[in-house]
Amino acid sequence: EVQLLESGGGLVQPGGSLRLSCVASGFTFGNYAMSWVRQAPGKGLEWVSVIRGSGDSTYYAGSVKGRFTISRDNSQNTLYLQMNSLRAEDTAVYYCAKDTGSTCYSPIDYWGQGTLVTVSS
Amino acid sequence: DIVMTQSPDSLAVSLGERATINCKSSQSVLYSSNNKNYLGWYQQKPGQPPKLLIYWASTRESGVPDRFSGSGSGTDFTLTISSLQAEDVAVYYCQQYFGTPFTFGGGTNVEIK
Numbered sequence: 072e073v074q075l076l077e078s079g080g081g082l083v084q085p086g087g088s089l090r091l092s093c094v095a096s097g098f099t100f101g102n103y104a105m106s107w108v109r110q111a112p113g114k115g116l117e118w119v120s121v122i123r124g125s126g127d128s129t130y131y132a133g134s135v136k137g138r139f140t141i142s143r144d145n146s147q148n149t150l151y152l153q154m155n156s157l158r159a160e161d162t163a164v165y166y167c168a169k170d171t172g173s174t175c176y177s178p179i180d181y182w183g184q185g186t187l188v189t190v191s192s
Numbered sequence: 193d194i195v196m197t198q199s200p201d202s203l204a205v206s207l208g209e210r211a212t213i214n215c216k217s218s219q220s221v222l223y224s225s226n227n228k229n230y231l232g233w234y235q236q237k238p239g240q241p242p243k244l245l246i247y248w249a250s251t252r253e254s255g256v257p258d259r260f261s262g263s264g265s266g267t268d269f270t271l272t273i274s275s276l277q278a279e280d281v282a283v284y285y286c287q288q289y290f291g292t293p294f295t296f297g298g299g300t301n302v303e304i305k
Contacts, residue, residue, distance in 0.1 A: 115285065115298050116299070118295060121292070121294065130293070133193070176230060178287070178289055179232070179234075
């Protein structure tokens with residue numbers, strides 16, 4: 072059974088940093104691209120970033136490019152999202168998600184339960 | 193960026209009736225080399241993460257009831273629920289994974305009339 076368990080969310084002041092983690096199980100982690108998708112309270116889904124299974128390709132939404140960094144440790148079955156220079160508009164539930172393929176150009180077939188990030192003073 | 197526009201924003205349908213949700217992309221998401229449309233549909237119920245229903249525009253994910261179907265090509269796509277059930281009350285999103293950033297539509301809220 073595929074499981075994705077996010078952690079690292081919480082309350083942070085504007086301009087601060089957080090690192091989200093997602094521990095994966097139930098599949099061969101390194102064989103699949105992984106994504107982060109966020110959802111602001113009461114709003115729709117916003118794609119944030121994706122990383123190839125091998126870790127050698129990454130892509131970002133314009134709203135986070137230069138501030139967020141996606142990475143993975145295939146030996147630890149763990150996906151990360153380093154978030155710097157956080158803004159109020161980054162407040163959202165952040166979902167870790169597994170893609171159906173190893174490249175980045177594939178749909179998401181499994182989602183974690185999400186971790187809430189709140190940016191506020 | 194590819195803009196995904198869903199319509200309607202909200203839809204109320206009687207139990208057993210058909211629900212139709214439209215999704216339009218600002219540019220084609222059909223990849224000519226493999227003739228695949230890089231378009232997926234997701235269902236999100238309150239308090240839950242999204243669930244994949246349809247990918248490659250018309251391929252039903254394993255375990256998804258056959259009352260859900262996807263159609264369309266290029267820039268215009270449709271998700272159809274042939275006979276709405278109470279458990280189908282949710283918000284539905286389309287997403288393109290043709291070109292980064294992989295954008296979602298704004299969502300369509302499906303309710304029971």
